[in-house]
Amino acid sequence: MGVETYMLTGDNEATALNVAREVGIDNVEAGVLPENKLDIVKSTQANNTKKVLFVGDGINDAPALTQADIGVAMGNGTDIAMESGDIVVMEGDLENVVAAVQFSKKVMRRIKENIFWAFAYNSILIPIAAGVLYPTFGITFEPALAGLAMAMSSVTVITLSLMLKRYVPEIKRVKN
Incomplete structure (x- = not known):
């Protein structure tokens, strides 16, 4: 689709790279602390003319979901994430x-x-x-x-x- 994708995850690098390779994500940042996700979204917005779409499902994703130009919350996630997102994808599948x-x-x-x-x-x-x-x-x-x-x-x-x-x-x- 011509979309540059990033994965921000608290998981270890090996797991993150394996998942990224499986789903076709271009850039991976592993070991990201919850409070750093918001900072990364802000810096991406400041350094980029494109819109930032952030997908998350947990409490630690809520600030980044709110900050992003488009926040997509997974319906199988926490209530706070769903409240923070602009869009809620009811089934927890990235294809959605x-x-x-x-x-x-x-x-x-x-x-x-x-x-x-x-x-x-x-x-x-x-x-x-x-x-x-x-x-x-x-x-x-x-x-x-x-x-x-x-x-x-x-x-x-x-x-x-x-x-x-x-x-x-x-x-x-x-x-x-």
Whole structure:
């Protein structure tokens, strides 16, 4: 996905490297004390123009979850972690974090598409409803038709948004 990943863990280096290799994490910092996770998130934010997404499940992750641009708490973790996160992934599987990122990108793309189509639709139909075609072609747009056209614009945006219900993130499609 083009995401630079880090693992901050209190575990020993051998265990951390083994897990990182298994799940495809680029950078590992093992033996990290709980209070240092927050400092690492802060320094990453200060030295980076990209967003920082932090995934955690324990009490010691709560400050970093709160500090991160996007905090993802694992649903099988502590209550304080779930309260601190912006997103709670109900099943404690890292693939669900990837699925959440893929879904959020799809939602943002759909929002931009909806805005584009709403502007395009309105920039064409509002001048027609205002009578711009009347002097040249004698065409008028009756108020009832203008209302129907506006309603259809809303129906289009809502229908496109509802199609997200059927969206399956790529990582879930590959496995199934």
